[in-house]
Amino acid sequence: MAAIHVDGLRKSYGDFPAVRGVSFEVAEGEIFALLGRNGAGKTTTMEVLAGFQPPDGGTVRVLGLDPVEDRGALRARTGIMLQEAGFFPDLTVAQTVDAWRDFVPAARPRDEALELAGLGDRAGTRVRQLSGGEKRRLDLALALLSRPDLLFLDEPTTGMDPEARRNTWEVIGDLAEQGITVLLTTHYLEEAQHLASTMLIMDRGVAVAAGGMAETLAARTGRVAFELPDSVAPGDLPVPVTAMEGRTAVCRVPDPDLAAQTLLSWAGERGLRLRGLQVRTATLEDLFLDLAAREDAKEVA
Numbered sequence: 001m002a003a004i005h006v007d008g009l010r011k012s013y014g015d016f017p018a019v020r021g022v023s024f025e026v027a028e029g030e031i032f033a034l035l036g037r038n039g040a041g042k043t044t045t046m047e048v049l050a051g052f053q054p055p056d057g058g059t060v061r062v063l064g065l066d067p068v069e070d071r072g073a074l075r076a077r078t079g080i081m082l083q084e085a086g087f088f089p090d091l092t093v094a095q096t097v098d099a100w101r102d103f104v105p106a107a108r109p110r111d112e113a114l115e116l117a118g119l120g121d122r123a124g125t126r127v128r129q130l131s132g133g134e135k136r137r138l139d140l141a142l143a144l145l146s147r148p149d150l151l152f153l154d155e156p157t158t159g160m161d162p163e164a165r166r167n168t169w170e171v172i173g174d175l176a177e178q179g180i181t182v183l184l185t186t187h188y189l190e191e192a193q194h195l196a197s198t199m200l201i202m203d204r205g206v207a208v209a210a211g212g213m214a215e216t217l218a219a220r221t222g223r224v225a226f227e228l229p230d231s232v233a234p235g236d237l238p239v240p241v242t243a244m245e246g247r248t249a250v251c252r253v254p255d256p257d258l259a260a261q262t263l264l265s266w267a268g269e270r271g272l273r274l275r276g277l278q279v280r281t282a283t284l285e286d287l288f289l290d291l292a293a294r295e296d297a298k299e300v301a
């Protein structure tokens with residue numbers, strides 16, 4: 001059974017349609033990334049799945065349950081980390097967790113939750129003294145109290161520095177390895193690419209791309225760029241040049257490693273050097289920017 005099944009989900013605020021017929025499935029134990037620009041409808045989708053808002057149309061099943069009708073049963077099996085957490089600044093981390101534990105049936109021991117969220121050494125610290133990233137971790141610790149089968153993480157690493165972000169990726173990866181399904185939204189595409197095996201990109205309330213991360217990216221073009229030697233015209237090269245950026249020739253190709261090898265042997269045979277050679281396989285960012293440009297063009301048309 002899929003952990004999450006969404007078919008034709010619609011949700012409006014007044015007469016503004018925030019989600020307009022979105023369908024996807026999340027397999028058990030998978031990390032699934034919900035991506036899109038501001039206002040795409042990611043948070044709305046997550047809130048419907050978590051039972052915070054009823055859908056206007058479509059079918060939604062989470063762990064086999066209806067998020068509205070089976071809200072209590074679902075709450076007991078999910079952990080939720082939303083964008084804004086409200087904590088009491090004067091409480092310590094331990095006191096905050098203890099206060100929450102009172103509301104969670106069969107709650108996980110406090111130290112275990114803190115350990116899992118990577119806050120094991122912060123129990124005695126007052127919330128006001130935590131960094132922004134540590135506050136997000138505290139949020140995660142609270143989300144883990146119910147021993148959830150499914151975690152909803154809305155922008156879990158916002159406000160973290162790169163090191164804290166990487167540590168949090170490790171924490172999330174470990175949780176998934178223990179079998180917890182994770183639905184994540186993020187604006188850090190590197191984060192989605194690093195963590196998620198499957199993704200859905202939304203734009204203005206509809207899905208514009210979906211599928212396995214590796215397969216989707218493998219089907220995209222990569223990029224090879226280098227400084228064009230003085231004596232060479234772009235048309236002389238054995239690989240077609242897609243664009244010139246100043247003196248830099250850019251080739252967008254399905255297999256950038258092969259293109260780079262071809263270019264290097266061609267240059268070697270002629271005693272030429274390809275300065276500043278860069279080889280990059282397709283990234284989620286390439287895909288994201290392409291899709292955004294395409295959606296904007298559609299909007300103008």
Ligand SMILES: Nc1ncnc2c1ncn2[C@@H]1O[C@H](COP(=O)(O)OP(=O)(O)OP(=O)(O)O)[C@@H](O)[C@H]1O
Nearest residue numbers: 013016017018036037038039040041042043044045
């Ligand atoms: N409570 C609300 N009332 C009215 N409109 C809303 C409400 N919540 C969200 N919206 C609108 O619905 C659209 C989708 O919002 P949503 O928060 O789901 O997007 P998002 O993809 O999560 O965006 P972000 O990346 O900025 O968090 C936006 O245009 C937003 O302004």
